[in-house]
Amino acid sequence: MPTIAKNNDVITVIIIFAVEPERQHELVDTIVEFLETGVKHQAGFVSSSIHKSIDGVRVMNYAQWKTLEDYQAFVNNSETQKLGAKVFQFQIHESHIYEVVVSLPDDATLKITKGDKIHLAEFRVKPENQQRLVELEREYLPVGLQNPGLLSGNFHRSLDGVHNVNYGQWRSFADFEKLLKDPKYASLGEYWQGLAENEFHLYEVVFTEPAD
Incomplete structure (x- = not known):
């Protein structure tokens, strides 16, 4: 099953699609089809984990590749990209290549499994502030x-210097809502002020390759 690699033995590619809620399921199925037919047998492919946002307006692919060169070879493979043409008819909201720079607690289980509850915070940042x-x-x-x-x-820090994300793994979304309401966590809503723009969505993992 996929593992978040905090020692950066892989590169992470996060692609976030914006989608109409009525087409979210269609997009998930389309990405899964592309993974099965055009991606998982590519040299250097490690894993892919598909997430759907609870509000219905995002689909995220959290993918890992052995090296940046492997991923670039995949992107530049015209035959493979033809197989993904249906996927890229959907709107890409963000797409960046990342390295994991902070991962806590040290003893956390960093497996990604179907059904996981995820809070993804996106930070748009200038390179000089990253x-x-x-x-x-x-x-x-x-x-x-x-x-x-x-x-x-x-x-995660994007290699192009303009985006950071926090991939938070939660026991339940109710626990996340408690954090938002508890005054003792108020500083968490302020620390990036003046450095970045932030938005977040809550996701559920709906597919992984390799499977759980």
Whole structure:
């Protein structure tokens, strides 16, 4: 099953699609079909985990490749990309290549499994502010982990310098809602101010390759 690689032995590619709620299921099926026919046998492919947002307006593919060169060879393979033509008829909201820069707690189980509850926070940042944002993420994540419902927090830095994401694994969405309402976590809603723009969605993992 997929594993979040906090020691960066793989690269992570996160593609987030914007979709109409009535077409979310169609998009998930289309991505899964492309994975089965055009992706999983590519050299360097490690894993892919498909997530659907609870509000119906996003689908995310959290994919891992052995090297950047492997991923670029896949992207530049015209025959393979023809197989994915149906996928790319949908709108891509964000697409970046990442490395994991903060992952806590140290003893967290970093497996991605079907049914997982995920909070994905997106930070749009200027390259000159990205490293400072990483430092603050490392500082403030232990505050969030005081909530027993947060199983792990995993901050990713995009290699192009303009995007960070936090892939938070939760016991339940109710636990996440408690964090939003509890005053002791108020600082978590402020630390990026002046450095980045932020939005988040809640997701459920609906498919993994390799399977759980």
